[in-house]
Amino acid sequence: MVDFTYFMPTKIFYGKDCVIKNGTVLSTLGKKAMIVTGHSSAKKNGALTDIRSALEWAGIAWILFDAVEENPSVQTVEQGAALAREKGVDFFIGIGGGSPMDAAKAMACLAANPQKSGEDLYGAAMSHLPVVAIPTTAGTGSEVTQFSVLTRRSMRTKASISTHVFPVFAFLDGKYMDTLSARVTNETAVDALSHLTESYFHAQSNIMSEIAVESGFFMFAKCIPSLRKRNYTSSDRQALLLASNLGGIAIAQTGTSLPHGLGYFLTYEKGIPHGRANGLLMGAYLDLFMEKEGEKIQKMLSLLGFSSLEELKAFFKEVLDTPETFSDAQIKDFTKRVMEAPAKLASFPYPVTEEVIYELYAKSLL
Ligand code: NAP
Ligand code: FE
Numbered sequence: 030m031v032d033f034t035y036f037m038p039t040k041i042f043y044g045k046d047c048v049i050k051n052g053t054v055l056s057t058l059g060k061k062a063m064i065v066t067g068h069s070s071a072k073k074n075g076a077l078t079d080i081r082s083a084l085e086w087a088g089i090a091w092i093l094f095d096a097v098e099e100n101p102s103v104q105t106v107e108q109g110a111a112l113a114r115e116k117g118v119d120f121f122i123g124i125g126g127g128s129p130m131d132a133a134k135a136m137a138c139l140a141a142n143p144q145k146s147g148e149d150l151y152g153a154a155m156s157h158l159p160v161v162a163i164p165t166t167a168g169t170g171s172e173v174t175q176f177s178v179l180t181r182r183s184m185r186t187k188a189s190i191s192t193h194v195f196p197v198f199a200f201l202d203g204k205y206m207d208t209l210s211a212r213v214t215n216e217t218a219v220d221a222l223s224h225l226t227e228s229y230f231h232a233q234s235n236i237m238s239e240i241a242v243e244s245g246f247f248m249f250a251k252c253i254p255s256l257r258k259r260n261y262t263s264s265d266r267q268a269l270l271l272a273s274n275l276g277g278i279a280i281a282q283t284g285t286s287l288p289h290g291l292g293y294f295l296t297y298e299k300g301i302p303h304g305r306a307n308g309l310l311m312g313a314y315l316d317l318f319m320e321k322e323g324e325k326i327q328k329m330l331s332l333l334g335f336s337s338l339e340e341l342k343a344f345f346k347e348v349l350d351t352p353e354t355f356s357d358a359q360i361k362d363f364t365k366r367v368m369e370a371p372a373k374l375a376s377f378p379y380p381v382t383e384e385v386i387y388e389l390y391a392k393s394l395l
Contacts, residue, residue: 031233035237039162039198047202053086058120058161061119062084063118064094065136067095069095070126074165075204092112094112101129104147104182110136113140119158121158130169130172135190151181151190163205167214167273169303170280174280186294211259216304217273218249218304219308223276224277224280227289230325238278241279245271249269257347285376287376290373291363291386294366312346312392313388317379367386
């Protein structure tokens with residue numbers, strides 16, 4: 030049994046209209062909020078309307094920063110934080126997929142530390158203002174993780190900032206997902222399944238993370254037929270949101286593993302969406318330990334309702350669209366860059382060499 034520390038400080042409100050029903054808790058965080066969103070989805074899916082009503086009801090002033098791009102950059106975070114400081118914001122509310130939620134966490138750090146620049150987010154840990162998270166995709170689980178993954182152009186990749194920023198409150202309402210396209214629904218669902226899987230087979234996997242993962246697999250199984258049909262009921266949306274949240278609780282304990290570490294280069298260099306990048310690598314990743322972890326693999330398959338690993342691998346292909354093409358030279362370059370920052374390799378419980386990484390990319394992408 031692995032030693033562990035369990036920490037999950039985020040208060041979760043789950044259910045239809047949970048923002049409106051519980052919004053008064055926001056008054057414990059201050060008198061002025063900055064709402065952080067992507068360009069348009071929060072305006073269309075009802076989440077922005079709900080949070081504005083809750084804030085107005087609680088007598089909290091707010092400003093909107095609605096310019097977070099997918100895979101948010103350090104530069105966007107700097108802009109948001111500068112505006113927050115200028116306007117005297119007390120706390121942040123990230124609404125969206127992982128991109129706005131992660132951007133809000135990093136802005137909360139820079140807003141509390143005016144002397145720091147975006148690059149300092151990768152230095153020593155710093156204090157931060159409180160953050161509230163409202164997920165509108167069912168994938169990242171960022172509403173319950175301490176991670177904020179930003180595009181770091183100076184390092185030509187994506188990386189999580191050093192400071193751990195757990196949201197204080199997370200509001201989970203599946204109705205915000207009704208406006209999601211089938212493509213984004215499936216890609217983000219694959220991210221959730223990647224979190225569950227990578228946590229389960231992580232070097233730090235432990236009894237507490239596994240409780241979350243196994244419940245997450247069970248919830249995810251309910252949604253598999255709808256992901257295949259690309260047609261989702263509201264109960265599918267709610268189950269997916271819970272599976273994603275359980276994946277977040279799990280990676281908050283263990284971290285992610287090789288598919289995430291290798292996938293960041295696919296997103297940075299080829300613009301491949303995050304969940305899809307993980308999904309492309311998942312089959313070859315599972316092959317690395319299918320014999321050593323036979324019993325645990327069987328448990329995962331049975332909770333997910335698959336009869337074999339081949340069926341699970343086929344599922345990843347089936348729910349993602351046609352693969353992009355890669356060259357051997359690109360894969361060699363990604364492999365070299367993974368080996369230059371080897372921290373992620375420690376997440377894998379078996380020895381990982383440059384050859385293993387190259388093979389994982391080659392098997393997945395060539
Ligand atoms: P995203 O980049 O946040 O959003 C993808 C797209 O979906 C955007 O075009 C967005 O539009 C749209 N969208 C979001 N919600 C919608 C809704 N309800 N209806 C219609 N469209 C909607 O995607 P994501 O996959 O959720 O997040 C990916 C990011 O999270 C990556 O940067 C990844 O590295 C990070 N991540 C973080 C963690 C963590 O623990 N912190 C874990 C995994 C991944 P708008 O731009 O208009 O909003
Ligand atoms: Fe992820």
